[in-house]
Amino acid sequence: MSRIDVxxxxxxxxxxxxxxxxSGRSYVVNDAKGxxxxxxxxxxxxxxxxxxxxxxxxxxxxxxxxxxxxxxxVYRVAEVLEGRREQFEAExxxxxxxxxxxxxxxxxxxxxRLVWYAGWADKITQVVGNANPVAGPYFNLSTPExxxxxxxVAPQGPLLGLVSVxxxxxxxxxxxxxxxxxQHPLTAITLGEVxxxxxxxxxxxxxxxxxxxxxxxxxxxHMDVNGIDLTGVADPALAASLEVAAADNLKRVxxxxxxxxxxAEPGLDRMTxxxxxxxxxxxxxx
Amino acid sequence: MTPTASSTASTAPGLGVLDxxxxxxxxxxxFLHGLPGVDxxxxxxxxxxxxxxxxxxxSKAFAIDxxxxxxxxxxxxxxxxxxxxxxxxxxxxxxxxxxPSCPPTAAVCVYPDMVATAKQTLGESGVHVAAVATAFPSGxxxxxxxxxxxxxxxxxxADEIDMVIxxxxxxxxxxxxxxEEIVQVREACARPDGTSAHLKVIFETGELxxxxxxxxxxxxxxxxxxxxIKTSTGKVQPAATLPVxxxxxxxxxxxxxxxxxxxxxxxxxxxxxxxxxxxxxVMVNETCGEDWLDPDWxxxxxxxxxxxxxxQRTKMTTGRYSGxxxxxxx
Numbered sequence: 373m374s375r376i377d378v379x380x381x382x383x384x385x386x387x388x389x390x391x392x393x394x395s396g397r398s399y400v401v402n403d404a405k406g407x408x409x410x411x412x413x414x415x416x417x418x419x420x421x422x423x424x425x426x427x428x429x430x431x432x433x434x435x436x437x438x439x440x441x442x443x444x445x446v447y448r449v450a451e452v453l454e455g456r457r458e459q460f461e462a463e464x465x466x467x468x469x470x471x472x473x474x475x476x477x478x479x480x481x482x483x484x485r486l487v488w489y490a491g492w493a494d495k496i497t498q499v500v501g502n503a504n505p506v507a508g509p510y511f512n513l514s515t516p517e518x519x520x521x522x523x524x525v526a527p528q529g530p531l532l533g534l535v536s537v538x539x540x541x542x543x544x545x546x547x548x549x550x551x552x553x554x555q556h557p558l559t560a561i562t563l564g565e566v567x568x569x570x571x572x573x574x575x576x577x578x579x580x581x582x583x584x585x586x587x588x589x590x591x592x593x594h595m596d597v598n599g600i601d602l603t604g605v606a607d608p609a610l611a612a613s614l615e616v617a618a619a620d621n622l623k624r625v626x627x628x629x630x631x632x633x634x635x636a637e638p639g640l641d642r643m644t645x646x647x648x649x650x651x652x653x654x655x656x657x658x
Numbered sequence: 659m660t661p662t663a664s665s666t667a668s669t670a671p672g673l674g675v676l677d678x679x680x681x682x683x684x685x686x687x688x689f690l691h692g693l694p695g696v697d698x699x700x701x702x703x704x705x706x707x708x709x710x711x712x713x714x715x716x717s718k719a720f721a722i723d724x725x726x727x728x729x730x731x732x733x734x735x736x737x738x739x740x741x742x743x744x745x746x747x748x749x750x751x752x753x754x755x756x757x758p759s760c761p762p763t764a765a766v767c768v769y770p771d772m773v774a775t776a777k778q779t780l781g782e783s784g785v786h787v788a789a790v791a792t793a794f795p796s797g798x799x800x801x802x803x804x805x806x807x808x809x810x811x812x813x814x815x816a817d818e819i820d821m822v823i824x825x826x827x828x829x830x831x832x833x834x835x836x837x838e839e840i841v842q843v844r845e846a847c848a849r850p851d852g853t854s855a856h857l858k859v860i861f862e863t864g865e866l867x868x869x870x871x872x873x874x875x876x877x878x879x880x881x882x883x884x885x886x887i888k889t890s891t892g893k894v895q896p897a898a899t900l901p902v903x904x905x906x907x908x909x910x911x912x913x914x915x916x917x918x919x920x921x922x923x924x925x926x927x928x929x930x931x932x933x934x935x936x937x938x939x940v941m942v943n944e945t946c947g948e949d950w951l952d953p954d955w956x957x958x959x960x961x962x963x964x965x966x967x968x969x970q971r972t973k974m975t976t977g978r979y980s981g982x983x984x985x986x987x988x
Contacts, residue, residue, distance in 0.1 A: 421979055424979070428981075428982075590978075590979065593977075593978035593979070594978065594979040594981070595978065595979060595980045595981040595983070595984060596979065596980070596981025596982065596983065597981075617978075620978070621981075
């Protein structure tokens, strides 16, 4: 007797849940050879709105955790990803048509990237913070604080690109609404499953799949979003209009970077870009 | 009849056919227990069906403005200060300082000792001051204290009095006691110049156990001359729910059919989002009709609801999503 296929429905990842798009829409995702791979949810502006509400709700708790604890959680994401590597390798081979060696290299790099950023969580303050010399009897201390809710347009790379833009925001205490690659959304949702099972509180990372041209303008103009990372925006006209919309509430904007080599060592600027510096004057000898 | 219009307080509310009902405890009980029972499943299903209506674009803009005009902006905390009440009163007059086209709320709702402060800030703005009296929220105090509480609030300038019924008496079947209590408080709402403050009667439906009891309490309060019937204090869970409000709306509709007098309804507590508020408005329109779609006849007792209404309003006027950072914390 033949067994019936258990087909997977790819949904969104919002607030720790996997809801269908509010609009009920979906779109066809093809593999590298143009054959049907699966249907993915096509998020609407209302899903983006819900994701921002979830990210805002999660921000207080997540940014209030100790940096050490955030490191532990992100490391745990790396552990769980490592444990499910066969699934990710298979998805990468199907989606991008890469060889198994290449797929393994990408998953290796994604896991290593998470571990690398996890290590930075409790060190970034020492590197970019400072005890400033001032002319007076005060301690003058500058410390970095997370910007808040950051919207991210993820680059086309299905796994490594996504991990490389989300991890630096999460370790510093921001919460994230990410629009996954339109072409390769499935791995992003599988990564959502990894995050949902690795102690990352619901709402810290929210994954939307669908058309970036449709959703990104709503996030760029959203008054409750504090920053937007346009890394994955390929169309210069769209990027310019998003930047204009983001100016309304002075969001921090990170410009598109279409040719980034995601395998290279990333540096700190993805973390520091969405940090605010708080400086405190404290009297000496009281 | 608006809440500011004069209305005479008298022991005989002029109920016509219902006059005999309140002559004795037994006749009142016979009447209240003779009311048709509420079909619990049917009522909940009806409320759930009405909640699925989709209200968009111009209708939504209308609903949001109407809901803002219906809000009784409430602060009932032990930690209330005069400063907070002044801030709340200012917000009631100009809910969205960035947009002059935003209407004011119906009233601010405060404890009696804060009435004078609220009145001073509101002045002649047309925003009413509602005061919770009669040993709110439990209602457990001697009758003369409750009446003194009410008179104090009216004297301080309250336009509306929100009283709580004695749920203990109601649940143990002493309906005439509850009736007389409401009548006495209504009389205490009278001002020296012959006008009187409007009386809202709070049932605390979360403590009444059944929909049948809510229907009985509604009729009891309406017969006793309450101008509004209100679901809850906001201090007990569950507070206002759609089915409970549906039962009360049906009661005011039937009461008008029988006596010709209109009574308002105020759900309070637990209504936090614009979506919820619009569900209530749909239910009012479908149950009682447009006559009740007016701040004089339907109110929302709420505090956080207003900010969500303002955010939705801003979204509709600017075309972009707004955030809580742009509205006051209260």
